[in-house]
Amino acid sequence: MIVFSARTSFVLTLITVILGVCVYLVGIQQDIRQKELARLTAEIQSTQDSIMVLQSDWAYLSRPDRILHLSQRLLDLEPLAKHQIIPADKLDSITTPDADTAITEANLIWRIE
Amino acid sequence: MSILSRFIRLVRDMPAAEARRVAANRLGFVRLVAAACFLAVGARVLILAADVNAEAKFYTPTFEQVIRGNIQDRNGQMMATTLPAFELYANPREILDPYEAAAALSSVLTDMSEEQIFSRLTRKSSYSELAWRLSPKKYADVLRLGIAGIHGRRKLVRVYPNAEAAAHLLGGVDKDGKGIAGIEYSKNEDLAAGKDLTLSIDLNIQAILRQELSAQIDLFEAIGGAGIVQDIETGEIIAMVSLPDFDANHFRHASDNQRFNRAATGVYELGSTFKIFNTAIALESGQFQASDVIDVVSPLRVGRFSIRDYHPEKTPLNVAEVLIVSSNKGSARIADRLGAEMQKEYFEQMGFFKAAPLEIPEIGAPLIPSRWGRAEIMTMSYGHGISVTPVHLTSAVATTVGSGMVISPTLIKRTTPNDFDVQLFSPDTSAQIRAMMRRVVSHPRGTANFADIDGYAVAGKTGTSEKTSGNGYNKKANITSFVSVFPAHDPKYVVFAMIDEPKPQKHSFYYATAGWVAAPVGGRIIERIAPMLGVHPVDENSPEIRRSLMLELPELNKEEEAKHVSF
Numbered sequence: 297m298i299v300f301s302a303r304t305s306f307v308l309t310l311i312t313v314i315l316g317v318c319v320y321l322v323g324i325q326q327d328i329r330q331k332e333l334a335r336l337t338a339e340i341q342s343t344q345d346s347i348m349v350l351q352s353d354w355a356y357l358s359r360p361d362r363i364l365h366l367s368q369r370l371l372d373l374e375p376l377a378k379h380q381i382i383p384a385d386k387l388d389s390i391t392t393p394d395a396d397t398a399i400t401e402a403n404l405i406w407r408i409e
Numbered sequence: 410m411s412i413l414s415r416f417i418r419l420v421r422d423m424p425a426a427e428a429r430r431v432a433a434n435r436l437g438f439v440r441l442v443a444a445a446c447f448l449a450v451g452a453r454v455l456i457l458a459a460d461v462n463a464e465a466k467f468y469t470p471t472f473e474q475v476i477r478g479n480i481q482d483r484n485g486q487m488m489a490t491t492l493p494a495f496e497l498y499a500n501p502r503e504i505l506d507p508y509e510a511a512a513a514l515s516s517v518l519t520d521m522s523e524e525q526i527f528s529r530l531t532r533k534s535s536y537s538e539l540a541w542r543l544s545p546k547k548y549a550d551v552l553r554l555g556i557a558g559i560h561g562r563r564k565l566v567r568v569y570p571n572a573e574a575a576a577h578l579l580g581g582v583d584k585d586g587k588g589i590a591g592i593e594y595s596k597n598e599d600l601a602a603g604k605d606l607t608l609s610i611d612l613n614i615q616a617i618l619r620q621e622l623s624a625q626i627d628l629f630e631a632i633g634g635a636g637i638v639q640d641i642e643t644g645e646i647i648a649m650v651s652l653p654d655f656d657a658n659h660f661r662h663a664s665d666n667q668r669f670n671r672a673a674t675g676v677y678e679l680g681s682t683f684k685i686f687n688t689a690i691a692l693e694s695g696q697f698q699a700s701d702v703i704d705v706v707s708p709l710r711v712g713r714f715s716i717r718d719y720h721p722e723k724t725p726l727n728v729a730e731v732l733i734v735s736s737n738k739g740s741a742r743i744a745d746r747l748g749a750e751m752q753k754e755y756f757e758q759m760g761f762f763k764a765a766p767l768e769i770p771e772i773g774a775p776l777i778p779s780r781w782g783r784a785e786i787m788t789m790s791y792g793h794g795i796s797v798t799p800v801h802l803t804s805a806v807a808t809t810v811g812s813g814m815v816i817s818p819t820l821i822k823r824t825t826p827n828d829f830d831v832q833l834f835s836p837d838t839s840a841q842i843r844a845m846m847r848r849v850v851s852h853p854r855g856t857a858n859f860a861d862i863d864g865y866a867v868a869g870k871t872g873t874s875e876k877t878s879g880n881g882y883n884k885k886a887n888i889t890s891f892v893s894v895f896p897a898h899d900p901k902y903v904v905f906a907m908i909d910e911p912k913p914q915k916h917s918f919y920y921a922t923a924g925w926v927a928a929p930v931g932g933r934i935i936e937r938i939a940p941m942l943g944v945h946p947v948d949e950n951s952p953e954i955r956r957s958l959m960l961e962l963p964e965l966n967k968e969e970e971a972k973h974v975s976f
Binding site: 311344352354355356361364383 | 476488491
């Protein structure tokens with residue numbers, strides 16, 4: 297029969313205690329992290345919800361027929377006509393405005409407004 | 410016992426000295442096993458404490474479900490997305506006063522009457538659905554009523570912000586969010602796994618196409634219509650509309666007529682638009698030149714059929730003129746000389762023998778004749794006796810007037826260069842066809858003058874055909890269509906417009922042919938979409954464009970000159 301000496305018994309007991317403490321600490325930590333995880337999951341979910349809602353809101357508000365309707369009602373703009381589109385290389389063929397109608401800075405600002 | 414005793418000798422049967430030794434060994438063994446178990450548990454604890462990552466194996470965050478992928482158009486505009494909502498249900502056994510509860514609920518659930526709610530609250534079951542998708546706000550309103558026995562469950566629902574636009578392509582999902590039609594069905598696996606999908610559709614173009622077709626349908630009291638805009642180079646469908654349509658958010662409530670996709674499911678005899686292909690085959694075969702003269706004057710009979718022209722001609726015309734004035738007789742004579750084998754081979758290559766390879770389940774299979782006799786060849790040359798979907802037509806036109814390569818249509822945005830590798834028509838044939846189609850629109854004798862939009866060099870072909878009913882044709886019910894490409898000298902897009910059963914109107918001088926119904930709407934569509942698609946207006950009288958669209962038209966020009974002299 298092997299009988300443990302007092303020293304061996306002490307060491308074994310010590311190991312057992314250390315292991316016990318470790319298990320306890322791991323348990324506590326896991327609890328904390330699980331709570332954190334639950335919080336994060338909820339946060340992600342609500343952010344995801346907001347993204348979904350905002351995305352579809354944007355898509356709904358920017359749908360082409362609505363934009364067209366609004367632009368016809370509120371903007372003083374017409375679709376581009378053929379004569380308003382000129383290729384860059386034809387630009388020099390446009391007659392230069394004479395002094396009276398020259399685009400002055402004030403004139404330009406007025407036009408942009 | 411006897412078997413066991415053969416292997417394990419009992420200690421009490423041994424001599425004292427040996428018994429002590431054996432017992433000590435056995436005890437030692439038990440101790441070792443116990444120590445090993447203890448160490449294993451201890452080691453695992455130490456590993457867990459040391460290795461943070463090991464945690465992941467024990468707890469994985471689980472969301473309620475994977476969010477279904479979004480569907481967006483080619484510019485990233487959302488077409489189908491997912492929203493959080495609530496399913497509302499009652500447990501009638503927990504409801505204390507169904508009268509009071511129904512009265513209170515009817516103030517929030519406006520889709521249902523108080524009686525309907527009451528009947529649901531008194532159902533003999535522990536589950537009774539009240540609403541399958543309720544917005545979070547309405548759900549909060551219901552909760553605020555504080556009625557016992559009313560429960561909610563969070564769920565994700567599919568929404569289509571553009572409602573009717575592209576409803577036929579998107580399709581729909583069932584209550585569990587599973588695709589049941591359209592792209593939602595055919596790409597269900599990817600979407601369910603959370604993958605986003607980018608279509609080839611441009612919602613802005615789609616909206617214009619829908620608006621213009623819808624206006625023309627109203628103007629001509631037609632029963633429906635269809636339209637397609639397709640990229641000639643890539644085969645991508647930029648817009649596809651079928652009218653009447655439905656709100657994709659209420660797929661379940663749409664009628665069969667609304668759900669029917671006239672652009673991809675419906676097969677029609679598209680009439681004279683097929684003359685484009687007949688002429689292209691004739692030129693490509695080498696048997697005909699554009700200037701070859703065809704007899705369109707003498708009567709043409711095949712079997713018991715007599716082939717007639719809408720406008721009978723008094724002089725023979727050349728191949729180009731046959732297409733421009735849309736002579737059935739001329740097309741039939743050309744097809745007759747080319748023969749069945751050639752027509753069959755080209756039609757097959759152009760995809761007329763099988764359903765178009767679109768990414769939706771609702772695609773119509775063409776109806777082709779079972780035998781290719783002389784009468785069939787001749788009538789098919791002008792689009793009768795063969796039924797295809799509008800997608801077949803636009804893809805074949807893209808093939809004919811584009812690079813001559815066989816184009817396959819798609820609803821998914823193409824990101825890689827196309828691998829079209831079958832050269833069906835030579836660039837020279839394509840160029841000649843483009844010049845002829847341009848004259849259909851620009852020449853006074855052409856049938857599509859209403860589509861001649863200044864600056865965009867529209868080239869096209871009209872087609873008017875009677876709808877089949879029973880064994881024959883219904884003279885009162887026409888399919889009018891106009892297929893066009895622009896700009897003629899370097900085509901970028903195919904535009905197709907079809908109006909189903911237009912009625913003659915006073916404003917159209919009681920005409921209801923394609924030239925009066927479909928061509929104008931085609932022109933208006935091009936006028937509006939060209940600047941958006943980056944196609945700039947050109948000077949059609951510039952020498953380069955004139956040269957690329959040159960054509961000899963002796964008879965037609967003679968007629969025009971004669972007309973001017975007489976005035």
